[in-house]
Amino acid sequence: MASGRERRAVTVPGARIWRTLALFAAAAFVSVLAAPLVGSTPIDLGRVFSLAEPFASNIDAQIFFVARLPRALAAALVGAALAASGVVLQALLRNPLATPFTLGVSSGAALGAMVVITFDLSIPWVPAVPLASFVGSLGAVTIVYLLATLRHHGLSTEVLLLAGVTLNAFFSAVILFIQYFADFADAFRAMRWLMGDLDVAGYGPIVAALPLVVVAFVLFAWMPRALNLLALGPDAAATRGIDVALVQRLAFLSASVATGAAVAVAGPIGFVGIIVPHLVRLLVGADHRVVLPASALFGAAFLVVCDVMARTLLAPVEIPVGVITAVLGGPFFLWLLVRTR
Amino acid sequence: MLTVADVSFAYRDADVLRGVSFHVPRGRIVGILGPNGSGKTTLLRLLSGVARPTRGEVRLDDRPLARLSRAAVARRIAVVPQETHLAFDYTVLEIALMGRYPHLGAFEFEGPEDVAIAERALAATGTLPLAPRSFATLSGGEKQRVVIASALAQFDRRPADVRPPASDVRHPRGVRHPRGLRQTDAGAGQLLLLDEPTASLDVHYQVEVAELLRRLNQSQGLTIVVSTHDLNFAASVCDELVLLRQGQVIASGPTREVLTPATVHALYGVDADVRYHDRAGHITVVPIPREAASGLGS
Numbered sequence: 182m183a184s185g186r187e188r189r190a191v192t193v194p195g196a197r198i199w200r201t202l203a204l205f206a207a208a209a210f211v212s213v214l215a216a217p218l219v220g221s222t223p224i225d226l227g228r229v230f231s232l233a234e235p236f237a238s239n240i241d242a243q244i245f246f247v248a249r250l251p252r253a254l255a256a257a258l259v260g261a262a263l264a265a266s267g268v269v270l271q272a273l274l275r276n277p278l279a280t281p282f283t284l285g286v287s288s289g290a291a292l293g294a295m296v297v298i299t300f301d302l303s304i305p306w307v308p309a310v311p312l313a314s315f316v317g318s319l320g321a322v323t324i325v326y327l328l329a330t331l332r333h334h335g336l337s338t339e340v341l342l343l344a345g346v347t348l349n350a351f352f353s354a355v356i357l358f359i360q361y362f363a364d365f366a367d368a369f370r371a372m373r374w375l376m377g378d379l380d381v382a383g384y385g386p387i388v389a390a391l392p393l394v395v396v397a398f399v400l401f402a403w404m405p406r407a408l409n410l411l412a413l414g415p416d417a418a419a420t421r422g423i424d425v426a427l428v429q430r431l432a433f434l435s436a437s438v439a440t441g442a443a444v445a446v447a448g449p450i451g452f453v454g455i456i457v458p459h460l461v462r463l464l465v466g467a468d469h470r471v472v473l474p475a476s477a478l479f480g481a482a483f484l485v486v487c488d489v490m491a492r493t494l495l496a497p498v499e500i501p502v503g504v505i506t507a508v509l510g511g512p513f514f515l516w517l518l519v520r521t522r
Numbered sequence: 523m524l525t526v527a528d529v530s531f532a533y534r535d536a537d538v539l540r541g542v543s544f545h546v547p548r549g550r551i552v553g554i555l556g557p558n559g560s561g562k563t564t565l566l567r568l569l570s571g572v573a574r575p576t577r578g579e580v581r582l583d584d585r586p587l588a589r590l591s592r593a594a595v596a597r598r599i600a601v602v603p604q605e606t607h608l609a610f611d612y613t614v615l616e617i618a619l620m621g622r623y624p625h626l627g628a629f630e631f632e633g634p635e636d637v638a639i640a641e642r643a644l645a646a647t648g649t650l651p652l653a654p655r656s657f658a659t660l661s662g663g664e665k666q667r668v669v670i671a672s673a674l675a676q677f678d679r680r681p682a683d684v685r686p687p688a689s690d691v692r693h694p695r696g697v698r699h700p701r702g703l704r705q706t707d708a709g710a711g712q713l714l715l716l717d718e719p720t721a722s723l724d725v726h727y728q729v730e731v732a733e734l735l736r737r738l739n740q741s742q743g744l745t746i747v748v749s750t751h752d753l754n755f756a757a758s759v760c761d762e763l764v765l766l767r768q769g770q771v772i773a774s775g776p777t778r779e780v781l782t783p784a785t786v787h788a789l790y791g792v793d794a795d796v797r798y799h800d801r802a803g804h805i806t807v808v809p810i811p812r813e814a815a816s817g818l819g820s
Contacts, residue, residue: 194619195631275609406623412609413620419572420715421676422596422624467610470631 198471205478212482213257216489217249221496247383255381255446256488256502257481260453262394262443264461264480265401266436267454268473272408273432274338281440281454284345284433285321288352290444291375293317295356298371299363310374311386311445318441321348326433336429377450377503379488390442397439398477400431405469408432412467450484450503452510457483459517523548523745524569524713529578531564531769538564539769541578546747548711551739553760553777554749557790561769562749563604566717569747570601582713596624600673602716606665608657614668615653618644621675636675643674647734663727666719667734674738677712714738716748720755728752732759753794753807757781765789778805 218224224241228234236242266281274283281287293313296302303309325348329341360368381387407428410418415425440454457480458472465471484502487509491502524546531539539561546552554562567573568580571587580587582598600621612620618640622632632640644650647667652660657668716735720728736759738744750756756763757777764774767789773780786794792809799806 193632193634193637195633198631272609277610403628406626409612409616409620410623412612413606413617414603416567416572417601417603417606419592420570420596420599420601421620422591422593424592462610466616467612468616 194468194470198468201465201471202474202478205475205482209257209261209478209481209485212485213250213253216253216256216485217245219489219493220244220249251381251384251387252379252488253485254384255387256379256485258387258390258394259379259443259447259450260457260480260482260484261477262390262397262439262480263450263454264457264483265398265473265477266440266443267480268458268461268469268476269401269404269408269432269436270454271458272411272469273429273436274342275412275414276342277459278455279342280451281436281443282349282449282451284341284437285325285348285352286318286437286440287444287449288349288356289321290314290318290441291449292352292356293320294374294448295359295371298374299359299367301367308386311389314448315441315445318437318444321352322434322437322441324348329433330430336426336433338429341433373501374448375503376501377448377506379447379450379484379491379502380499381446386446390446393442394439397435397442400435401439401473401477404428404432405473408469408473409467448503450506452506452514453480453484453487456506456510456513459513523583523711524747525581525584526565526569527578527581529565529568529575529580531561531568531573532576533564537769539568539575542766542769542771543578544764544771544774546713546745547762548745549739549743550761551735551746551748551759553756553763554747554766555751555753555756555760555763555789556749556766557751560766560789562751562766563717565766566601566715566747566749570599570715571595572601583711593624596676598677598711599713599715600676602666602669602673602714602719604718604721606669611656611658613653614644614649614655614657614660615640617657617668618653618672618675621672624676640671640675643671644668646674646738647671663723663730666723666727666731670714670716670719670731670734673714713745713747716746718749718751720750720752728755735759753781753786757806758802758804781805781807 214226218226222244224244228239228241229245230242231239234242263281267279270281270283271277271279273279291314293316294310296317297309297313302313304312325341325344328344329337360371363371407418407423410421410423411425411428418428419425443450458476461472461476461479465475484506487505488502491500491505494500526542526544526546529539529542530537542565544552554565556562564573568575571580571590571592574588582590582595587595619632619636621643622636622640625636626632641650641653644653647670649664649667649671652664652668657665660668719731719735723731732755735746735748739746748759760777762775763777763780765772765780765785765788772788773785781796783794783796786792786796786807793812794810795808796805797808798804
């Protein structure tokens with residue numbers, strides 16, 4: 182009897198889920214705290230948090246809080262948003278190869294950013310490129326959403342996928358067209374934006390993106406069980422008490438908003454949204470109640486570490502972080518593709 | 523238990539079902555029999571509340587299905603789809619536990635009771651030994667039984683109800699019946715819908731599913747509706763039949779009265795011998811080739 186109870190304690194999901202998440206949270210926390218310590222000027226964690234010295238004269242604290250922490254936090258926010266959106270969209274589309282950029286969000290954002298960069302548009306008080314990129318992603322999302330709901334009662338995931346892929350190709354063509362007529366300096370800036378870059382100036386971009394990501398994450402928090410049931414198929418989910426059409430709409434819109442905010446902060450950093458969910462699934466199984474929050478935390482840690490590598494590998498030259506994630510992610514993705522066939 | 527009252531359903535401009543009426547009595551196994559494309563799957567979707575009829579209504583104990591909440595319906599009606607393809611690699615126990623979702627609060631996790639219910643449901647279908655396995659690695663027949671277990675776990679039952687003895691639990695393929703599951707009314711008032719459960723299974727698994735359904739019906743008082751195009755599967759399992767052709771009911775009633783050479787011909791356009799089979803204990807249908815029927819073959 183006692184052994185039976187022991188075995189049962191292990192199989193009850195709740196406790197196991199919290200233990201797993203605590204580990205992932207610790208990894209994310211440590212990475213954000215440790216990342217600012219790494220750089221051309223070595224600093225000491227003890228002195229950073231030392232209260233003996235006023236902030237004005239504490240160089241270590243200034244480098245930590247003013248120069249490097251915003252960047253680590255931005256990496257964490259973007260990584261978490263992209264990884265969690267990847268999980269949600271893979272579940273929504275019932276396709277493990279979906280990414281946050283599959284449904285057109287990133288190419289819409291890129292088009293917005295390209296237009297502003299190439300035509301040197303500016304808006305008073307607001308950084309124009311992130312704003313244009315967010316507006317572009319919203320535009321792409323709206324088009325895809327309207328197409329997918331127009332002739333269907335619910336949300337047609339097939340139309341969603343096809344519309345997203347087509348829109349990606351279409352926007353890419355428009356971007357190339359604009360690039361073709363851009364002068365060299367603008368084309369170079371645009372190119373850099375497309376590579377992804379976490380070199381944020383201060384906490385402003387984080388504060389601007391945070392509310393959007395928080396709203397999306399609140400909706401995500403309500404979703405994992407529905408996402409598990411969607412894996413069985415929409416009809417099977419409906420017979421287990423899920424409002425499938427509602428969940429599909431909320432999943433698509435919240436994942437799109439989180440992705441749009443992340444891209445506005447850092448550009449379209451690829452592969453985070455696909456490798457992180459799959460790594461996490463390999464580690465913890467398929468239950469979205471673990472996979473979703475664990476992916477957000479692991480995505481944060483992953484991008485923070487990638488950004489440290491981007492800053493230090495060829496220092497003082499900085500590698501675009503999108504290159505790091507792609508160099509790590511590309512081969513991994515291919516391995517995954519071969520493995521799942 | 524379930525009443526289908528003059529139900530019609532149209533998809534876009536095409537009529538799929540026209541004026542379908544029948545009753546599913548509590549504690550019986552009712553088969554919906556018809557050729558491919560006769561509207562069986564659509565009818566099951568209406569019975570489970572996934573789709574709404576364009577005319578008429580489906581009533582669960584005299585209450586229209588449309589007026590019950592999704593979760594309330596889910597606690598009374600569980601569905602086993604024809605085939606289950608998972609998007610991600612869940613374990614067998616996780617699949618069974620998904621049956622408990624309609625019973626949990628918004629942010630509640632399954633407790634020991636839910637795990638006990640899920641494990642008992644797996645035991646009832648002989649799949650408890652597979653619990654830690656990945657669902658994707660199972661055979662078609664095993665998958666089907668795990669999905670049935672998940673549907674059973676959807677029904678609320680006290681943990682003290684029934685516990686299969688350990689000897690059944692450890693049985694390697696779980697083919698033997700857990701004798702602990704017997705004479706309770708745990709499944710009474712609950713309805714299991716199965717869409718073509720044997721369509722992609724070989725004869726071994728077909729017999730196994732047939733036995734399982736009869737056992738669940740007898741031991742737990744579970745009401746079952748099963749759609750099929752397989753005459754002999756229907757004859758071996760169902761107390762009553764609803765014969766569906768081109769979206770209309772052409773006959774319904776007790777299996778022995780409804781399944782005749784005339785109705786078989788009306789459904790499938792083939793001549794057939796319908797006889798009681800002593801050893802099988804049910805009527806059997808043997809299609810007769812056209813030449814043999816017209817006497818040209820001899």
